[in-house]
Amino acid sequence: MYVVISESEQDTVKLGEKVAKQLKKGDVVALSGDLGTGKTAFVKGLAQGFGIDEYITSPTFTLVQSYKGPGFNLHHFDVYRISDEEELFEIGFEEYLYEGDICVIEWADLIQNLIPPRSVWINFERLEDGENKRRITVKGLGTK
Secondary structure, three states: OEEEEEOOHHHHHHHHHHHHOOOOOOOEEEEEEOOOOOHHHHHHHHHHHOOOOOOOOOOOOOOEEEEEOOOOEEEEEEOOOOOOOHHHHHOOHHHHHOOOOEEEEEOHHHHHHHOOOOOEEEEEEEOOOOOOOEEEEEEOOOOO
16 A cells, blocks of 8 residues: 655646556556545546547546557446446446456445455545645555
């Protein structure tokens, strides 16, 4: 486990780029934290770190957005608006998790029981001593 203090959106993007270099095909990254704490900025950094130059947005209303990476796809989920886990099964959520691509799931704490046990968990917290400061806690990298 390690903790990073991000002082800007760009810091969060850079952290995503660094984490991307530590991931491998088949990894699942579970993101948690309040609205506006940097989860999507982090995913932008992951995509940049993988060499994906598509525009990254949160798939809040589409549930999942997939991007073509070098030898794998990056599947970006946002499960904030799901009302029932059955919605995830309807889109083949489990197949995404186990097809050898990289999956990133925003609001993963809402579906904890569906997240594989060896996933990387990253939590984003807004710090009170600065509008843009975040405490980002990374668990599970290098321990798999």
